[in-house]
Amino acid sequence: xxxxxxxxxxxxxxxxxxxxxxxxxxxxxxxxxxxxxxxxxxxxxxxxxxxxxxxxxxxxxxxxxxxxxxxxxxxxxxxxxxxxxxxxxxxxxxxxxxxxxxxxxxxxxxxxxxxxxxxxxxxxxxxxxxxxxxxxxxxxxxxxxxxxxxxxxxxx
Amino acid sequence: xxxxxxxxxxxxxxxxxxxxxxxxxxxxxxxxxxxxxxxxxxxxxxxxxxxxxxxxxxxxxxxxxxxxxxxxxxxxxxxxxxxxxxxxxxxxxxxxxxxxxxxxxxxxxxxxxxxxxxxxxxxxxxxxxxxxxxxxxxxxxxxxxxxxxxxxxxxx
DNA sequence: ATCTGTGCAAATCTTTTGCATTCTT
DNA sequence: AAGAATGCAAAAGATTTGCACAGAT
Numbered sequence: 001x002x003x004x005x006x007x008x009x010x011x012x013x014x015x016x017x018x019x020x021x022x023x024x025x026x027x028x029x030x031x032x033x034x035x036x037x038x039x040x041x042x043x044x045x046x047x048x049x050x051x052x053x054x055x056x057x058x059x060x061x062x063x064x065x066x067x068x069x070x071x072x073x074x075x076x077x078x079x080x081x082x083x084x085x086x087x088x089x090x091x092x093x094x095x096x097x098x099x100x101x102x103x104x105x106x107x108x109x110x111x112x113x114x115x116x117x118x119x120x121x122x123x124x125x126x127x128x129x130x131x132x133x134x135x136x137x138x139x140x141x142x143x144x145x146x147x148x149x150x151x152x153x154x155x156x
Numbered sequence: 157x158x159x160x161x162x163x164x165x166x167x168x169x170x171x172x173x174x175x176x177x178x179x180x181x182x183x184x185x186x187x188x189x190x191x192x193x194x195x196x197x198x199x200x201x202x203x204x205x206x207x208x209x210x211x212x213x214x215x216x217x218x219x220x221x222x223x224x225x226x227x228x229x230x231x232x233x234x235x236x237x238x239x240x241x242x243x244x245x246x247x248x249x250x251x252x253x254x255x256x257x258x259x260x261x262x263x264x265x266x267x268x269x270x271x272x273x274x275x276x277x278x279x280x281x282x283x284x285x286x287x288x289x290x291x292x293x294x295x296x297x298x299x300x301x302x303x304x305x306x307x308x309x310x311x312x
Numbered sequence: 313a314t315c316t317g318t319g320c321a322a323a324t325c326t327t328t329t330g331c332a333t334t335c336t337t
Numbered sequence: 338a339a340g341a342a343t344g345c346a347a348a349a350g351a352t353t354t355g356c357a358c359a360g361a362t
Binding site: 016017018020022023053054055056057058061080 | 341342344346351
């Protein structure tokens with residue numbers, strides 16, 4: 001954790017920015033909730049516990065800055081708010097999302113299935129791929145289990 | 157075209173809704189610009205040519221209604237506005253997007269590459285897939301050509 | 313008459329911006 | 338003192354909602 005903060009600090013400094021207390025508190029919240037796809041409002045509320053004087057605008061500015069540095073990825077799952085994902089260490093991000101339409105959970109698959117397709121895009125479509133995004137909408141395993149704990153259960 | 161409007165009319169009527177003149181004008185705009193991923197504002201301006209008295213709220217309500225009926229898909233490409241895609245005739249939609257980060261164009265690939273993965277998700281992850289979304293960000297063939305018309309051109 | 317749909321304006325919600333103040337160097 | 342960063346409040350932009358009115362059955 002400290003190592004990752006140190007790294008982000010260096011990414012900021014290499015571009016002339018500082019890791020201020022507010023920015024650090026924001027980054028810590030993101031690290032502590034790495035799987036959670038927080039919205040700006042979510043981050044704001046969590047950061048307020050650590051640094052109650054912080055303003056919402058600062059959170060937005062920090063998230064924007066970190067997105068520009070490719071520390072975060074700004075995503076939109078269609079619910080009207082932007083959500084932020086810490087990126088894997090370097091450049092491209094290689095995971096996919098499983099979005100449950102029932103409970104709203106967003107799980108991640110930490111594999112990259114798209115390499116072969118990206119090659120086809122470049123050779124056949126002359127499209128130079130910089131990044132990708134793959135989301136599946138459906139019913140997650142938790143909701144599936146809840147609905148029919150096992151095949152022995154009677155329906156009503 | 158008329159056949160598709162007729163079909164949408166029936167989808168509406170089967171749920172107790174009517175294809176009013178405003179709704180029909182909206183649908184026609186969507187059909188005429190099928191590849192264009194229009195925003196609500198875009199649709200509004202185009203519909204105004206056909207039906208100048210229409211209100212923006214009506215366009216929003218129509219787009220929302222058609223999305224609920226799965227005639228349209230509401231998408232978000234990250235530029236702060238929702239965009240709408242006519243869906244292929246029936247249920248699941250099977251095309252992918254190539255989003256150019258340089259000129260903003262959104263092209264479509266009318267193939268479905270994900271069938272095998274969806275099977276894996278169901279068997280390995282117990283995730284019941286209802287739909288998916290696959291977007292690639294990169295540089296489109298047009299911008300690529302503009303940048304280097306052919307490989308004979310010298311760089312500066 | 314009733315019920316759906318519409319236009320307009322106001323309200324709401326998320327995000328951005330202006331500006332005076334604070335912090336860091 | 339100078340520049341960067343912050344907090345607050347106001348502004349902006351997209352979308353939704355309340356409501357009186359128009360249209361169709």
